[in-house]
Amino acid sequence: MNRFIAFVKKEFLHIFRDYRTMMILFIMPIAQILIFGFAITTEIQNASIAILDKSKDEVTRELTQKLLASGYFSADQYLSSESEIESAFKQGRAKMVIVYESNFGNNYEKIGASNIQLICDASDPNTARILSQYAEGIFASYNRTNQAIGIIPEVRMFYNENLDGFYMSIPGIMAMILMLVSAMMTSISITREKEFGSMEVLLISPLRPLQIILGKVTPYILMAVINTISILALGYWVFGVPVKGSLALLLFECILFTILALSLGILISTVAKNQMVAMFVSMFALMLPVILLSGFIFPIDNMPVILQWISNIIPPKWFIIIVKTIMLKGGGLEYIWKETLILIAFIVVFVGLSVKKFNIRLQD
Amino acid sequence: MIEINAISKAFDNVQAVKEVSLQVDEGELFGFIGPDGAGKTTLFRMLNSLIVPDAGSISLFGLDPVKQYKKVRQIIGYMPGKFSLYTDLSIEENLSFFATVFGTTIEENYHLIEDIYKQIEPFKKRLAGQLSGGMKQKLALSCALIHKPKLLLLDEPTTGVDAVSRREFWDMLKALKSKGITIVVSTPYMDEASLCDRVALMQNGKVHAVEKPQVIVDQFMGNIFAVKSNNNYKSLLQLRTWEHCKNVYPFGESLHYLDHRSKVSEKEIENFLLEKELAEVEVALVTPDIEDCFIAFTQTETD
Numbered sequence: 001m002n003r004f005i006a007f008v009k010k011e012f013l014h015i016f017r018d019y020r021t022m023m024i025l026f027i028m029p030i031a032q033i034l035i036f037g038f039a040i041t042t043e044i045q046n047a048s049i050a051i052l053d054k055s056k057d058e059v060t061r062e063l064t065q066k067l068l069a070s071g072y073f074s075a076d077q078y079l080s081s082e083s084e085i086e087s088a089f090k091q092g093r094a095k096m097v098i099v100y101e102s103n104f105g106n107n108y109e110k111i112g113a114s115n116i117q118l119i120c121d122a123s124d125p126n127t128a129r130i131l132s133q134y135a136e137g138i139f140a141s142y143n144r145t146n147q148a149i150g151i152i153p154e155v156r157m158f159y160n161e162n163l164d165g166f167y168m169s170i171p172g173i174m175a176m177i178l179m180l181v182s183a184m185m186t187s188i189s190i191t192r193e194k195e196f197g198s199m200e201v202l203l204i205s206p207l208r209p210l211q212i213i214l215g216k217v218t219p220y221i222l223m224a225v226i227n228t229i230s231i232l233a234l235g236y237w238v239f240g241v242p243v244k245g246s247l248a249l250l251l252f253e254c255i256l257f258t259i260l261a262l263s264l265g266i267l268i269s270t271v272a273k274n275q276m277v278a279m280f281v282s283m284f285a286l287m288l289p290v291i292l293l294s295g296f297i298f299p300i301d302n303m304p305v306i307l308q309w310i311s312n313i314i315p316p317k318w319f320i321i322i323v324k325t326i327m328l329k330g331g332g333l334e335y336i337w338k339e340t341l342i343l344i345a346f347i348v349v350f351v352g353l354s355v356k357k358f359n360i361r362l363q364d
Numbered sequence: 365m366i367e368i369n370a371i372s373k374a375f376d377n378v379q380a381v382k383e384v385s386l387q388v389d390e391g392e393l394f395g396f397i398g399p400d401g402a403g404k405t406t407l408f409r410m411l412n413s414l415i416v417p418d419a420g421s422i423s424l425f426g427l428d429p430v431k432q433y434k435k436v437r438q439i440i441g442y443m444p445g446k447f448s449l450y451t452d453l454s455i456e457e458n459l460s461f462f463a464t465v466f467g468t469t470i471e472e473n474y475h476l477i478e479d480i481y482k483q484i485e486p487f488k489k490r491l492a493g494q495l496s497g498g499m500k501q502k503l504a505l506s507c508a509l510i511h512k513p514k515l516l517l518l519d520e521p522t523t524g525v526d527a528v529s530r531r532e533f534w535d536m537l538k539a540l541k542s543k544g545i546t547i548v549v550s551t552p553y554m555d556e557a558s559l560c561d562r563v564a565l566m567q568n569g570k571v572h573a574v575e576k577p578q579v580i581v582d583q584f585m586g587n588i589f590a591v592k593s594n595n596n597y598k599s600l601l602q603l604r605t606w607e608h609c610k611n612v613y614p615f616g617e618s619l620h621y622l623d624h625r626s627k628v629s630e631k632e633i634e635n636f637l638l639e640k641e642l643a644e645v646e647v648a649l650v651t652p653d654i655e656d657c658f659i660a661f662t663q664t665e666t667d
Contacts, residue, residue, distance in 0.1 A: 006464035017452045197448030205465045
């Protein structure tokens with residue numbers, strides 16, 4: 001046990017004495033969450049819109065009023081014909097054009113249905129989708145208050161009809177940061193021992209492989225817990241992301257995921273010969289799948305079937321589901337026990353593989 | 365006692381160690397002398413159980429490094445060729461880390477490392493990365509000794525260390541030897557061979573001779589002439605073309621020349637060189653040292 005404590009102490013000294021490691025561990029997660037949070041914010045305020053009102057009646061005025069009063073939109077210009085729509089976009093000011101059909105109010109009151117067209121500048125798909133959703137929401141609430149059958153908004157995305165956008169959320173960033181801190185840092189710190197030759201001395205020592213591995217991992221579990229808490233705190237106070245479910249359960253799942261990422265890091269270090277290789281493997285083999293295939297940015301349901309299969313073996317996918325369920329939906333363990341078991345299964349496999357692959361000698 | 369029995373090891377296409385057999389007695393200071401790439405490090409790693417030999421067997425005080433590696437790792441102190449302590453930890457932190465890992469404390473075995481450690485103790489708060497080569501080496505030796513090993517394996521401990529520190533280091537080894545620790549050391553420096561009890565000359569994975577340094581020198585056949593002139597390089601080229609030349613190679617400020625004939629006088633060599641338009645020629649008979657022996661061994665190897 002003394003050996004183990006000495007080893008952990010040594011690891012902490014390594015971390016605290018290297019300012020670069022400290023930066024990656026503490027500054028980067030905070031920077032990342034702030035950048036992601038502010039740059040890819042889903043809140044839109046005062047987006048410029050243009051209005052083409054062919055009807056100009058009571059109802060359209062009231063609707064326009066409601067849109068502008070919401071705070072999301074500000075009227076940039078009023079158009080008089082369809083030919084002006086394109087130039088409204090080209091000038092780059094208007095993000096959305098609202099077209100009321102002629103006789104809008106008449107149709108609404110007599111037939112109970114009238115048509116409105118939302119034309120969005122989807123060269124920025126994210127904004128386009130959000131704006132159209134906001135507008136639809138406002139129209140829907142107008143419908144409800146007036147007990148009519150409805151205005152039927154017809155949404156069309158200009159320039160990028162498919163809306164290949166992405167949405168992001170705290171769960172994804174959390175998965176990414178924990179993966180980065182845990183997997184990359186451990187794999188680098190183990191390969192550093194190999195590179196500097198100190199692994200040779202450690203191997204000769206009476207330390208068992210499991211002790212070396214656990215000693216390497218323990219400091220990073222602590223670091224990851226600190227990071228998780230700071231991410232949640234930032235999310236809550238800076239971006240107003242609430243934790244609806246149990247905080248304890250969330251922390252438990254985060255630690256579980258951290259352990260998974262750490263075991264993956266160890267597995268990488270058993271394969272990688274030096275720090276460079278370890279870093280590249282961590283970056284490309286872990287970060288890219290996490291970003292692309294975990295559902296962090298691109299919805300898994302929209303992927304080709306093969307990629308959907310592959311996404312099942314991407315651990316962060318399950319973690320993101322868990323975090324979303326706990327944080328955003330407020331679900332308890334009864335909703336996520338399956339995903340939790342999958343994480344545990346991953347850990348068992350990775351730890352088993354790395355202890356087996358961890359060489360007691362210098363050769364294969 | 366260490367018994368090495370016909371061990372071999374190959375990496376991919378390189379035969380690093382070829383059928384090496386030898387014995388090291390308990391309490392001996394044994395040296396492996398050979399150039400870089402001779403197979404010394406591979407041999408050491410087979411001794412310390414980090415590498416499994418392809419063929420042959422090793423016995424370290426009755427223990428087999430392949431099967432009983434755990435026990436072997438407890439009785440040996442190993443100092444790899446590359447400085448392999450933690451550069452971001454201080455002297456004291458490094459030493460106490462290795463002491464704890466080996467299940468001991470600095471205080472418990474302080475008497476063993478005292479002579480060495482007290483030289484670097486004034487700087488014990490300094491990070492190991494900021495130490496000079498000689499100090500690093502003393503720290504590494506202290507760390508290898510802290511658990512009171514029976515056998516000390518030192519892989520090129522003096523490479524990259526200044527002459528004074530090297531001298532000191534060998535004095536330390538002699539002191540350790542007197543405490544009953546068996547020491548096996550490797551070095552590419554020929555002049556260090558004479559400081560060992562016995563040496564093994566290694567070249568291309570093979571061991572050529574295992575003897576006391578003096579015996580190796582005594583066994584040397586033929587006379588060696590130190591040749592100096594106003595243009596050593598030109599004399600070297602000229603002597604190489606001479607029909608009687610057995611071997612000639614640069615040696616410090618002069619050339620060492622060996623003749624095929626059993627009896628040849630300094631005058632003959634001098635005259636040959638003067639004929640070839642060289643001036644200030646000085647020829648003298650010298651006693652061979654271990655380096656001459658080594659060159660002779662490697663020469664017969666390549667012939």
